[in-house]
Amino acid sequence: MAFSNPSRDEIKRILEASNTIAVVGLSDNPERTSHMVSEAMQAKGYRIVPVNPNAQAILGETSYPSLRDIPFPVDIVNVFRRSEHTPPIAQEAAEIGAKTLWLQLGVESEEAAAIAEQAGLQVIMDRCIKVEDAILMPQGKSRS
Known part of the structure; x- marks a missing residue:
């Protein structure tokens, strides 16, 4: 069966329930899309965790060489590779x-x-997290 993304309502639920986003391939170059998208998501209230083995820190956050090196839980793994x-x-x-x-x-x-779904993860492909967040949560994350 061919893959299909979750509904917009489900994507909104995912974003609402998520606080920490590990960004694989986050560039320290402010002109790269990964940097611009991550900076915008950070401004909306998400904690951005850079995953880039060639950087010490990006957007004021410690950069990790791999997902396995992150010493705390991550809600979303956002991939720019x-x-x-x-x-x-x-x-x-x-x-x-x-x-x-x-x-x-x-x-x-x-x-x-298939790997992610078999492990119980939600999967979203070929969508920009910044665009989805802007459409579904224009006011930003609500803080409780």
Whole structure:
């Protein structure tokens, strides 16, 4: 059966329930899409956790070389890597107990989706988290 993304209502529930987003492939270059999207999500109230082995810190947060190196729970693993690199990322996301694997716009992998879904993760592919958040939660995250 072909993959299909969750409904907009379900994506909204995922975003509402999520606070910590590990961003695989987050660049320290402010002109890169991964940096702009992550900075916008940080401004909306999410904790952004950079996963980039070539950086010490990005957006004021410690950067980790891999998902396995993050010493605290992660809700969403947001991926800015080419599609062919996503299956091992999906495996790591499952191993660290992430709740959602989110492959950014232009990133799709049936194999990564199957790995994540088999481990119980929600999967969203070929969608921009910043766009979805802006549409579904224009006021930002509510803090309780």
